[in-house]
Amino acid sequence: MEISEKVLAMLTRLGFTKYEVLTYWTLLVYGPSTAKEISERSGIPYNRVYDTIASLKARGFVSEVESSPRVYVAFSPSIAFLKFKKEVDDIKRQLEKELKKVKVKEEERPGIWRTKDLDEAVEMVKESLDISEYEVILVAPEKFLEKLEDNIKNALKKGVTVSLYTEERIDLSDFTKIGNLFVRKFHKLNHFIGMFDGREVIDIQNIGFRPRNPPSFKATYPEIIFSQYSFIREAFKESTLILESINRKDDLRFFTTFHAVDLIRRHLNDSNIYAEIIAKNLTTGEIEELRGRVVGYTVAMEEGIDNFDLETDKGIFKIGGMFAVLEDYETTRIRLILT
C-alpha cells in the first residue's frame, strides 16, 4: 500500500508514530480489516499490529468489532479528528489549570500579540473579559457584541463593571439585570477597542466593514495603553450616557477614574458614597489600600483633570486615575459603595 509522504508528515506532526499512521491509513483505504490483513496491506510486522491498534484505540481513531478473527474499523477523519480536537481541548484546559498554579505573579515584561484571524481576535477578547476584575470598556459595533454575549454576562455576574460605547441604543435587555452596566452612545466606529482593568488593550481594525482577516492585536505596552486610554477619554467627552443599570450598589468597580467620577457626580447628591481603592502613593511610590468616604470630586475634562476626594482616617486625599500626576494617589482599582 502506498502512503504519500504528505499524509505521513501531516500526521506525524500531530504526534502519531509511523506505524500508527500506516495502520489508520490502511483501515481508511481498505475498510474493516483483521490484524493479519492490516499487516499484509501496510507492511507493518504482524507482531507490532496489536500495540499499534491499542494506541490508536486509546486515541479514538480505531475501534473493533466482535468477530473471529477480530475486525478493526477506522473512524472516518471527521469523527476521529472531532475526538482529537476534544482531546486537544482537554489538554488545553489541563494546561490552563497547571499554569494557574505556577504563573509568576510579579510584573511581566509587556508584549504584543498580533493576529489576522478574526476567530483568534474574538478569542483574545473573550479571554480578557474572563480574567478582568474591575472594569471592562468596550467600544464596539452592536453586531460584534453578540459574539461576546456570554462572556459579558459572566463578567457582569462576577461584579465587573461593563462600560459600553456603541453606535446607538441597542437591545441590551439581556444585560441589564445582572451587574453594573453603563452604555454610552458614540459615533460609528469601524474598529473594536477593548480595555481590560487598564492592563490590556485589544484592537480589531475595520471590524465594522466585516473584513475576512482584520489586523488585530492585544497589547500590554504602557504606551499603547496610554494611547487607548486617551482615546476613550475623548470618546467619553463626546458620548451621552444612554443606559445606567446598577445592580450591585455596594460593589461598583472601575479602573477608569473619569467613569467613577461621573458616577460620583450624578449620585453624590442623593447617596452616601464610600470607596475602597488600591492605589500608588505618588509621593512614596508605595502601593496602599485606602478606604473612606467620597467627599468631593473634580471634573475638568478639557484640562485633563478628573479625580475625587477621599476622606480617610489619615486625612482627605485626592485620588487620580491612570497616569495621574497632580493627585496624591494613582489608581486603577476602585470600588465604590452607594448607600
Add this chain to the structure above:
Amino acid sequence: MEISEKVLAMLTRLGFTKYEVLTYWTLLVYGPSTAKEISERSGIPYNRVYDTIASLKARGFVSEVESSPRVYVAFSPSIAFLKFKKEVDDIKRQLEKELKKVKVKEEERPGIWRTKDLDEAVEMVKESLDISEYEVILVAPEKFLEKLEDNIKNALKKGVTVSLYTEERIDLSDFTKIGNLFVRKFHKLNHFIGMFDGREVIDIQNIGFRPRNPPSFKATYPEIIFSQYSFIREAFKESTLILESINRKDDLRFFTTFHAVDLIRRHLNDSNIYAEIIAKNLTTGEIEELRGRVVGYTVAMEEGIDNFDLETDKGIFKIGGMFAVLEDYETTRIRLILT
C-alpha cells in the same frame, strides 16, 4: 523552572518536542522574554532556543515583538490551541482529499462504528448525508433535524431524495424548493434512524429523551441494514404522506423500491414515467444498467411485495428492491423521470 510531567506528557502527545514544551511553558509562566531569559529560565541550551522558537512560531504558539534584544511572547493556551485545532482541520481536509484519490472501490468488509458522544453521532449522520447519492431516509424528531439542516439542504441540492418520517407537520418551508422531498407523519419515536443509499444505517438511541451520551452506531452489516429496512417498511405502512415536494421531475432518485413504487402509484395516471436503474440480475448475478418505461407496479405491503414493471428493449422486467427474490432484478439505485 519546574514543569510537571503531566504537562510535558500532554504536549508531547500532540507532537511537541521537549524543548518546544519547555519554551512555550516558560513564556506562559514568565511572560514576554528574551532568548537569553528563556534559556536561563528553562534550562534549554542557548544555541537551541532559536530553532525551538522558530518551530513554535511556525505552529502559531509564539510570536515576537520588535525590540533589541528581541522579545518573544506566547499566545495563551486558548489562542494557541484555536490555531492548533484549525491546523488539525486542515490536516483532516488534506487527509480526506488524499483518501479520495486512493480509496479502494471494491466491496469493503462490513463494520460497526460505535460512540456514546452525541457530537460524534451527529457528525456521522452529516458525513453520511454528504456522501449519499440516491436517497436518504431519516426517522427523526424535529429538534434533531435542525442540527442537520445544512447537510439536508446540500443533499437536496445535489439531487438526493430526502424521505423524512417525523412526528407531526413541522416547518419545512426551507427545504421545499430545493430538491425532491417526501415527508411522512410517523408516531413519536425516541430514536433517530438514518438510512443512506441502502448502504449505511445510523441509529442514535433515546435521542428523544435528550440524554447526554446516547449509545449510537453506524453500521454497514447487511443484517443490520436488513433489520432497519424492515423497520422503515413498517413505518411506511403506518405513515401518511403529508408533504411531497418534487423539484427535479427528471431526476427522482430512490434506493427504496416501496418509496419509488408509491410515487409511481400516485403519478402513473397523469405522467409518463421512465426509469434508469443499476440492478443485479437475479438469474445471472451480474450488475446491469437498465433503462425503459415504467408500465406497471405491484404493492402488497402486507405480503411484503413491492416492485415495478420496466419495459426495456429486451422485454418487460420486474424490478424489486433490496433483498428481492421474486423479481427479475434487485436494485437500490433507481432514477425515475416524470414527463
